[in-house]
Amino acid sequence: MGTSERKQREREEREQLFLDAAEQLIAEEGFIQLQMAKLAKACDYATGTLYQHFTSKEDLLMALMVRHSALHLEMFEQIEQWQAPSRQRIFAICVAEQDFNQRQANYVKLSQYVMTEAVWENASEARRQQLLQCGQPICRIVSGIVQQAIDDCDLDPQGASTMELGYATWALCQGSHTLEHTKGLLEAFSIPRGPMTMYRNMHRLLNGMGWQPLMDLTEPTELTRLVDSMKQHLQINK
Amino acid sequence: MGTSERKQREREEREQLFLDAAEQLIAEEGFIQLQMAKLAKACDYATGTLYQHFTSKEDLLMALMVRHSALHLEMFEQIEQWQAPSRQRIFAICVAEQDFNQRQANYVKLSQYVMTEAVWENASEARRQQLLQCGQPICRIVSGIVQQAIDDCDLDPQGASTMELGYATWALCQGSHTLEHTKGLLEAFSIPRGPMTMYRNMHRLLNGMGWQPLMDLTEPTELTRLVDSMKQHLQINK
DNA sequence: TGCATATTTTGAACCATATTCAAAAAACGA
DNA sequence: TCGTTTTTTGAATATGGTTCAAAATATGCA
Missing domain, CATH: 1.10.357 (Tetracycline Repressor; domain 2)
Structure with missing residues (x-):
């Protein structure tokens, strides 16, 4: 069904958005400073949403x-x-x-x-x-x-x-x-x-x-x- | 003065005690699990005392x-x-x-x-x-x-x-x-x-x-x- | 379209731990 | 013995990752 395909795509897009923003933040202040809450806020999402994509901060770094x-x-x-x-x-x-x-x-x-x-x-x-x-x-x-x-x-x-x-x-x-x-x-x-x-x-x-x-x-x-x-x-x- | 020499030595001994215990704990459950409070307790000292020797956990690991x-x-x-x-x-x-x-x-x-x-x-x-x-x-x-x-x-x-x-x-x-x-x-x-x-x-x-x-x-x-x-x-x- | 149900998002609460620091204890010196 | 300095203590603080119940949104169906 088309609906779930679109959802899947949007989900993928959001993941890339998170990763883009993370990269940006890391470029600005190094990966040690990267904070989950800050990252989520930078993308206008709640912290919890991040965890829909990454099981942990380490998982995100690996992504x-x-x-x-x-x-x-x-x-x-x-x-x-x-x-x-x-x-x-x-x-x-x-x-x-x-x-x-x-x-x-x-x-x-x-x-x-x-x-x-x-x-x-x-x-x-x-x-x-x-x-x-x-x-x-x-x-x-x-x-x-x-x-x-x-x-x-x-x-x-x-x-x-x-x-x-x-x-x-x-x-x-x-x-x-x-x-x-x-x-x-x-x-x-x-x-x-x-x-x-x-x-x-x-x-x-x-x-x-x-x-x-x-x-x-x-x-x-x-x-x-x-x-x-x-x-x-x-x-x-x- | 002799007193301060002894103190210095005791201090050094305590540092080795901490490091010994840390090594032991690491051997038991890996360095990821190493906790400052646990380590201090294992040596019968308060957490704060650890910080007389090591400026941070990372400093201890490096020691x-x-x-x-x-x-x-x-x-x-x-x-x-x-x-x-x-x-x-x-x-x-x-x-x-x-x-x-x-x-x-x-x-x-x-x-x-x-x-x-x-x-x-x-x-x-x-x-x-x-x-x-x-x-x-x-x-x-x-x-x-x-x-x-x-x-x-x-x-x-x-x-x-x-x-x-x-x-x-x-x-x-x-x-x-x-x-x-x-x-x-x-x-x-x-x-x-x-x-x-x-x-x-x-x-x-x-x-x-x-x-x-x-x-x-x-x-x-x-x-x-x-x-x-x-x-x-x-x-x-x- | 309206309603019942399922899914997703939210963010405040929770938790784990490193670190600090004011008070207590101990050591020192006279 | 007593005042002073040094050391120790551990409860309080700070930070930041993670969770989860409630709210919001989407979906399916009549």
Whole structure:
């Protein structure tokens, strides 16, 4: 029946409205300050209505992550389409990821927070599943690139699955982001801030997999050039 | 004056008592359940007394991290003493770290939580500095191993600082732990659980740095053998 | 259209907990 | 022993997430 369809759609629209407003509030004052009552009021709804959509505040935060994942995915899909040597494409993933996170610092922090047990366990099971599902296409793309490398004989998996190799890059990105975003940490250990450190480390990892063509890190301009051409392709230059 | 010295000592003892009890409570029901009032009562003190030691709950959690860091350091110091090729020693750091975290799952989760902006920013500045200071000796040890590798001509830094190279391994460990501890994540992406995946990835990274002797990952038993001998040396076999 | 019923929305009350602070207790010094 | 300073206490406060009975609205039917 048409009526219930319309209701369903309106409900979905309202959910997006809540998420939009939440994003706005977070952009203004950080996700720590986000309050359910304030958010509801900003949308001209009662507090209780929020709970028709989200089982808890943590559930809402996770819903935000889910939505952001769509943007994330879009970026990755662009790279999926790109006809280029596999090594350039896998690195493009890292550059895109890094650039994305740099622009949306709140989002990295949020993602870090959401993966915390305290938050993860307080979201609804459905939402957690949703978030994990969001990772699937991203994984598929990364796996695809690894597979391309294998097919092109640019990479010998040496018995490892495509997932394991993709996972290595993921873990390195993840860890780098966490460390970078912990205030004072890089400074305390005199590690230069900025994406280049991570890029070099990523190339070390890829070199270690034997992923051809190997990158020569003795020549700093080679990396710079690669990053620039990549950003140009991805149109992520300011 | 002697009196104030004794007072200082008693104060320090009480702080340790609080931390001991907190650890106990966390072991029993997880750090999410930790409540200031409950903790105080468990120690037969009033709630307010806790705040003589910790400026906030987050400050207390960070104090726990600081204490744990000492254990962490102890482990690393053992490796520092170990006379062995640099590549074995740097890998020993990873094995020790992994093993430590496996045994103390609550501790990884806590560490992840503490590095979150929400917690980090709510601890006292003094405590944050303390925690960052705890990292210094660990860094020094890791840097030392990297330096040994360079001195022994097992590693060509190619212009990178010892810190940058150490940081790479740190980021990979950190990221792996985070991903491993996010419930359902490995399963969703069919990545096998267990330390071996991380160990292989670490060797890929070290290989990529050109850290001699390179490890051959086509031969799975080689890695197993290495890990076993390492655990034996570190006496971390159950 | 009017009425009975089902659904949705509301927001004040509720609750859990971290934090504070005025009063009580203890320690100190003369 | 007594006045003063320091420490401890725990009830009161503050914050903010969550609930739920009542009100409002929508739906279905004669």
